[in-house]
Amino acid sequence: MSSAEMSMVQMYIPTEVAREVIYSVGELSLVQFIDLNSKVNEFQRSFVKELRRLDNIERQYTYFKTELDKRHIEVKATPFEVTGVQQSEIDEHAENAQLLEDRLSQLIDANSDLYVNQRDLKQFRYSVQAVDNVFKSSSNSDIPSGLGESDELLGNLESGGNSGSGSRQGNFISGVISRSKVGTLQQILWRVLRGNLYYYTEEVVEPIYDVKNDEYVDVNTFIIFSHGSMIYQRIRKICESLNASIYNVDLIPDLRAVQLEELKVKLTDVDTVLQQTEAALNSELIAISRDLPKWWEVIAREKAVYQTMNKCDYGDSRKTLIAEGWVPSDQVIQLNSAVKGANNTQSIPTIVNVMETTKTPPTFHRTNKFTEAFQSICDSYGVATYQEVNPGLPTIITFPFMFAIMFGDLGHGFILFLAAITLVLNEKSISAMKRDEIFDMAFTGRYILLLMGIFSMYTGFLYNDIFSRSMTIFKSGWEWPEKFEIGQTLFAKQVGTYAMGLDPAWHGTENALLFSNSYKMKLSILMGYLHMSYSYMFSLVNYLYFHSVIDILGNFVPGLLFMQGIFGYLSLCIVYKWSVDWFAIEKQPPGLLNMLISMFLSPGTVEEPLYGGQATVQVILLGVALVCVPWLLLLKPLYYKRKFDREAKEQEYIQLANNESEVTDETIDDGGDGDDDEHHEEHTFGDIMIHQVIHTIEFCLNCVSHTASYLRLWALSLAHAQLSTVLWTMTLGGSFGMVGVSGVFMTVILFGMWFILTVVILVVMEGTSAMLHSLRLHWVESMSKFFEGEGRLYEPFTFKSLLAGVF
Known part of the structure; x- marks a missing residue:
């Protein structure tokens, strides 16, 4: 009923095969390595360069996983088995990860630019339509007036007679703003201009996709009329401070119609290119999703190996890596066989010594899926x-x-x-x-x-x-009287003992x-x-x-x-x-x-x-x-x-x-x-x-x-x-x-x-x-x-559950 007997082992591993030997030990899940460099800073250990490289590959894989999750592409990994991996394979993984990251970055940046372009074209189109609606309704008596006679103002603007500037845009500002900021914009303009403006807004039925925040936003178009170029500059700054998008809409109706037609053609082209880019990006991500768990497993194992090697110490000649750890005593022979098989091509063997020590070993209880x-x-x-x-x-x-x-x-x-x-x-x-x-x-x-x-x-x-x-499974041990009067308290008579459990008579x-x-x-x-x-x-x-x-x-x-x-x-x-x-x-x-x-x-x-x-x-x-x-x-x-x-x-x-x-x-x-x-x-x-x-x-x-x-x-x-x-x-x-x-x-x-x-x-x-x-x-x-409970858990170096919680 006590924990397994543990032994402290010391391994002398030739530097040339240190990685392969530690890898084989990890596959056995037997050794809990002792950190022999506990007083050495993490950034001053022997294999910091290799770990930084592997950290970068993991960062790239995390980037791939984030994009897969963002586009709801499920990682359907086919069953795979990772065995001993050569250093050349790690180099290949690093090279492929860099190529894929560059490829995905280009596609994602192009995709984002296309979404931004599509958003601007849609908002521009809605702004033109809103200006069209305002001038078409200029003869209606229910248009609110902010600058004296609104009918006269709008009529002069549309005929091009206002301010004598000859500008096709006229003296008004149009654009699109988030619906949550419409009230704020109107209040600020009213206080700054003291009511000397004509303000018009209408809701856009279709939500606009904001690629930066990855969300759909409800927006409104707005049109602002006022007097003076300085006032218009002030209005523009106020709108921009509220993250409004301002668009130059033609004043002349025929030119607005041309603008709408041009925007329609551009939107069609952008939608076509965007669909192709999305298809290419999704195809790339789907291909990555099939092999990403296996790639990540390989790199996670390699990283675990180098982290373990950082716990080991070099001999005086730096030709031997010295490792110490705890092993169940009945599995020392299995460990010895495994490390010898890992460096069978070397003339210098890996030596495993069982050490005498006064240190308290970790506690190891062997369990199965039931216990x-x-x-x-x-x-x-x-x-x-x-x-x-x-x-x-x-x-x-x-x-x-x-x-x-x-x-x-x-x-x-x-x-x-x-x-x-x-x-x-x-x-x-x-x-x-x-x-x-x-x-x-x-x-x-x-x-x-x-x-x-x-x-x-x-x-x-x-x-x-x-x-x-x-439940009455067996014969009851109590017997009730056969004759009784109404209202009489009945007492059962014990005639035996119920075979098992509580008598149902109770x-x-x-x-x-x-x-x-x-x-x-x-x-x-x-x-x-x-x-x-x-x-x-x-x-x-x-x-x-x-x-x-x-x-x-x-x-x-x-x-x-x-x-x-x-x-x-x-x-x-x-x-x-x-x-x-x-x-x-x-x-x-x-x-x-x-x-x-x-x-x-x-x-x-x-x-x-x-x-x-x-x-x-x-x-x-x-x-x-x-x-x-x-x-x-x-x-x-x-x-x-x-x-x-x-x-x-x-x-x-x-x-x-x-x-x-x-x-x-x-x-x-x-x-x-x-x-x-x-x-x-x-x-x-x-x-x-x-x-x-x-x-x-x-x-x-x-x-x-x-x-x-x-x-x-x-x-x-x-x-x-x-x-x-x-x-x-x-x-x-x-x-x-x-x-x-x-x-x-x-x-x-x-x-x-x-x-x-x-x-x-x-x-x-x-x-x-x-x-x-x-x-x-x-x-x-x-x-x-009876329980003292002052032990520490036996946690051997293993490759199991390295990606737990990732997929």
Whole structure:
């Protein structure tokens, strides 16, 4: 149950084949390399030049991917396999990436210019049409006037008689502006010119594509009439400050018609060229999309190789690359074979040495697709210390079972089972899909969901609960009276024992909730006691493995006696109370909670005895528990205090014997060295004492709080059953009394409502809640009994998942 045994290896790799050897190691996914250049700046390492080149290629591939996403071109990569890549292939990839980037840049720039040209031509056309509409309507009396008589002004302008300039454009400004800025433009002009203008605007029905911001913008055309060239310059600057496009529109109607015809011809030509450019660009991108994942994989592997080589050190002659790393001990031979095969053309072999070290190796737990998710649950709390007991294995059973105790319903468990088995049976196709975050979490934990559904079906069978209904599978152990009067309180007679699970006779009775309440509450205490007890035994396994006798005697033994003397005794009393037929012996069963309280408050006094000699047993157990507190608190610190004193004396004797102490008489009289040693001992002893005080207080309090915490099993199980009953009663249960067409219609409608609410509320929401509570019981109540969790995860150099999240 502990992590795999690890070895530190040192590899001497000839420089000529360093890249090939590291590449082969990456394909094995065995070595976690140690950074031998941790004190060297990233930009001063040996392979910065190669990494910069590869970074540039990745930048180019990112550019290709961005353009593919922008044009919604899906990357449909054909299955490929990347094996050892030669340096010449990398050079070819770099050259091709540069050529493709230049080609795409030219096409995209040309495409953007064409879109800008198309936008200007469209806006110009709309401006000409707007000016045409204004002058055609100049005789209408409803045209607003801003400069005296508007009819006279517009008539003079169209006849060319205004200002005597002879300009074909006349004294007006026309253009196009974003619709959101129309009001702003009008307010600014009105305040600057104090109302001495004629302003006209109309909406453009077609949105205009803005290639710069890659969006369609609603725009308006506008026409402004005023007096004076200086005023016109001011108006133009105001319009340009609001990013309006200004166009020179002919004043004469015939010339405007010619302008419209010319714009139409130009727009047709631009649209034709734009379609051809778009087709060429899309064809280029589609061709890139077929091979981009493979190219990117090759470059990502090459980059990972050089990043790993940057962690290695050169020998004195710079002919050998020295690498160090951690490898599972049983795979050192496989590593040796792989690196030898990578440089079989060289006369100088790669040497792999297993080193002796005092460094703590990383923690490596071997998993498969079934156990991986359960291991992730434990690793999320903390990575186990090297060779510490791994809580991941028992979690495979305890996690879904704790969930099932809270979620116990045969129907709800079956729905969860169906969802999980669908993910399991289609895991190959789903793993190849691009998944969002929530669906990916469900898919990753598909085997957890599967076991949660199976265990929930089992506990639902024991609870005799399927969608809040009961099942009569075996013969009931209770018999109701055949004759009774109306209004009479009925009492069932026990005639036997139900074969397995909860007797269906309890369903619908007045005291059903009282019975299930007491039953599930005591079961929760028993489950908590068993869960914590076996978890606490793992601490003994750790102490035995690490040969820590003082932890066995100073922590495990007194802790075990304290826990078993109080809560083990309570659990035993629960089972014993269930085994007694209190009705047959005509006695009232005692309350166990009051019994436990009086055991501490009034030792030796038992008001309602559960068994003979109970008072004596409880006094003995209470005495053992009280003795265990100072035992926990003092034994380990006093042991280390004596150990430090003995080591200090031994060191002093060694120094005197070897004449290593060179102190003057003044120093000896002053006692400086002795004070320093004493200070060191007191500081170390103080640390251990403080740690042990905290551990003792935490352990004693946690025995109480953690046991009570398991009552969540009872509370959530009760809440789930009651909520299921309420949902049935308020929806589907009320439809069974209806008859005829209306009854059929209401049954269908209410069934749909019941099923949707069951899945959403009882399966998804309640299931999530129960899962989180089960997670807390493992992280806090169970793992705190033995789990140190000060390890670091084994992360070997590998080529797997280099492009995770990219495609």
